[in-house]
Amino acid sequence: MPSLKHEKRCLAPVVGVDEAGRGPLAGPVVAAAVILPAKGIPRGINDSKKLSPAERLRLHDRLQGCAIVGVGIVEADEIDSLNIYWATMKAMTLAVDAVAAAGGCAPGHVLVDGNRLPRWGYDATPIVSGDAISLSIAAASIIAKHTRDTIMIGHAESYPHYNWHSNKGYGCRTHLAALREHGPSPLHRRSFSPVAQLFLDL
Template sequence: MPGLTHEKRCLPPVAGVDEAGRGPLAGPVVAAAVILPPWGVPRGIDDSKKLTAPTRADLCRRLHDCAIVGVGIVEPGEIDTLNIYWATMKAMTLAVDAVAAILGCAPGHVLVDGNRLPRWGYAATPIVGGDALSRSIAAASIVAKHTRDTIMIAAAESYPHYGWHANKGYGAPQHLAALREHGPCPLHRRSFAPVAQAVLAL
């Protein structure tokens, strides 16, 4: 389970940051920043990919109750304008900005999953595989993934043929088949190759 070794090396309060949704063909990229409380942290926090959807939902709710949580969302149109890398960096920045607004000041340090940092003024450290090493980053991964999954499940009600309730916008067979048959909708990332190809085929 992710521990607090990295957090203990940093000036508090420490925010963990992670994102969800870099790879899908549709929907936003979502980042979360989480500052865990000194006590009362929910048990079972782990890399979101290792948890079931119901467990993520429960932990996300409990984290909102006990921790300082910020979320940053960048929509598909802006992803197409910026590209997915810079859109992800913007989502992370928005998430930490939200935490800073709650605190009334910048976090003491920010731990970011990955090997690169946004261009920001925060003291920060990137950690490759951080969602498996840092409890704060793991908590952020849970919030980011559950938040994005919830958005895509809601969007599936308006665009049911893409199967987003199950594939969350990734390039699953049902999604790709629906793209070929129906073309893209406003939530598709038109800069992504399978979507661009579907546009050309119309």
């Protein structure tokens, strides 16, 4: 289970950062930044991938009530313009800027899931598999995942062909079949294969 071992080595306030949505064919990439409270941290925080949707919802709502939270969102058209790597870095930067504004002070240190850092002025440490190790990063993973899933479920009402309510934009069999039958929507990432291949085939 994630712990506060890494947080205790850092200058406070410590911000955990994670993202959701690097791999899908449609929708935004979402990053979240979280400063956990000194007391009253919700129980059950873990890597969002290890939690059920109901558990993520419960913890998302608890964290929104007790932690300082920031979210950064980069939409599909900007992902195509920047590429997914730089779009993810931008989303993380937006999230940390938002949490700094919400907290009223600059972060003491930022813990980032992964092995790369955005180009920013914050003192920071990348942690591979950080969402399984750091409690702050795990909390951020929950916020990012729930936020992005909610966005995609909302878009599913406007674009029902693609089954985003269940696949959240990832390239599963039903999503790929809908792409071939109906073509891409305005929310698809045109730089991503197989979306890009559809344009080549026209």
